[in-house]
Each structure stands twice: as structure tokens, then as C-alpha cells.
Amino acid sequence: MPTAAHSTQTWTIAPSAVDSPEALALLRAYFVEVSDRYYRLHEGRDSTPAEIEEGLADAPSDHLAPPRGLFLVGRYGAEPAACAGLLLRDEHTAELTRVFVRPDLRGTGGGRLLMAAVDAAARAFGVTRIVLDTRLDLIEARTLYTRTGYVEVPAYKDGKYAEIWYAKNLAAADRPDPA
Template sequence: MQWIITPERYDTADATALRRDYYDEVASRYWRRPATEAEMDEGLTGDGAEELAPPTGEFLVGRYGGSPAACGGVLLLDAERAELTRVFLRPAFRGTGGAGLLLGALEDAARGLGARRMVLNTRLDLIEARTLYTRHGYAEIPAYCEGPYMEIWYGKELAARV
């Protein structure tokens, strides 16, 4: 079994299913109860995913052994910075090395869009995500944006690929 991570439109069947699973997991953890179908629909409506396409961003889907297993996006904030967003691995595929590969592919996508720095925001309770980011060189930075689900911010300089 191997990982294959490629750009994909945010609204394909596989990408949409992954985005729903992502929203279900983060919303359910926040609310400490399962998210309803209606809440997931509402959360995904107008969420800005359409900006995760060139020239403003990129959305990637990771497949493990051919099965859609992971997703993530990058969004250009300005000429220098891209924001990492919607990073998700389905629970059944965690521990297979996909998270690091996905993160590397997202960083490459940001470089391809011209970014020299990656930033992100997340919640304190998303410990697994925070561990992933710090393991891959992200460090806490001052807030660059604000919102109801933003509690900690990270950044990383994107070295040029050799």
C-alpha cells in the first residue's frame, strides 16, 4: 500500500466526502457531541473552499491503496504567505505515514503558488494536529487573524526545494 497525493477540485465526490468527515470530526469535538447532517451542510456552505484552486490556492486529496483517505488545502493570504487549512486524515488511515506526506505536499503546493511562508490557526483541543505541525517545524507565532475557533497560530518558513 502506498500514498498518492494529488491536486483535486474541492467539490469532487471524494473531496466533498473528506471535507464532510473533516467538519464532522472538528465540530463534534468542539461541541462534545456528534454533528448533525444539517450542521455539516451549514458548516460547509460558503466555507470558502472554492478559493482553494489556482491562482489563489490548492486543494489536495491523498489516497492510500486507492482509497480516499486524506485532504488539505493551502490559501494564499498575500504574495509571501499561504495558509494551511482543512488538514485531515480519516481515522482508519492514521499511523500510516500519510500526515507527514500530506503536509509536505501542501508545502510544495504553497511554494508552487509563490509562498515563502506557511501559517495556520487551530484550536488548543486539536492536540494531534498541533503535534503534527510542531513535529514538522511549525512554531507558535502571534495571531495573524481572528475568529471563534482560533486559539493558537503557527508558522514556518518554506525553504526552497532542491
């Protein structure tokens, strides 16, 4: 799996069980951030603990496991610090979800490395396209997506929080040469 160095720390990305303690902690951090941002924007407040628990219960991540899914954990040094989930939608398309890099480590190369690992995982699944939906206020995520080859596309599904949709084609020319 890919690695990137920054300062004295190194990023590593590897598959993880979505129900591992580190994955659950990253998923909670992801939900707290996206929920707090939503409530700050729309209601001028942070999420309540009950809203976080409700969000986690309403959007479980257990489907991000083999054989139709995958959960990646990024470590900065020894610390779990980033994650992303991939789910097969059909034989040609995978959906990217739960992309998160700890705010204090954004800009250190982990996001790009995470997205490269997502591409590699999608190729290993045999798909040629990755899709995702997100909210307009998640600027850092949207920037990461466009910087790593995603383009805005028409809506491919409905979702309560889906405001913008992206896709990336994994062209044969982008694939590494077999060694």
C-alpha cells in the same frame, strides 16, 4: 508528488478539484470530525446533521482552487483518505486549512506526506511562509504541525474557532537543489 508505503498500501498525494466527489466527501468527513469534537467538548454531544450542513455552508471551500488556492487529496491505495487546502494570503504567505487524515489511517505516514506536498505546493506558488490557525483540542493536528516544522506564532487573524496560530518559514536552504 510524494508517496509513502505502509503495509501493502501506498500513500499518494495530488492536487484535486475542490468540488470533486472525493474532495467533497473528505471535506464532509473533516467537518463532522471537528464539529463533533467541538460539541463533545463544550456540550457533551455529537453534532446534529443540521449543524454539519450549517458548518459546511458557513465555511465553503471553493476558494481553494487556482489561481490563488489549491486542494490536495491523499489516497491510501485507491481510497481518498486525506486532504489539505492552501490559499495565498499575499505574495509571500499562504494559509494552510482543511487538514484531515482519516482517523483509522493516522500514524501510517500520510500526514507527513501530505505536509510535504503542502510545502512543495507553497514553494510552487512562490511563497516563503505558511500560516494556519486551529483549535487547542485538535491535538493530532497540532502534533502533526509541530513535527513538520511549524512553530506557534501570535494571532495573525481573528476566527470564531481560532485558538492557536502556527507558521512555517520555507527557507531557501530547505528547498531542493535544482536538477
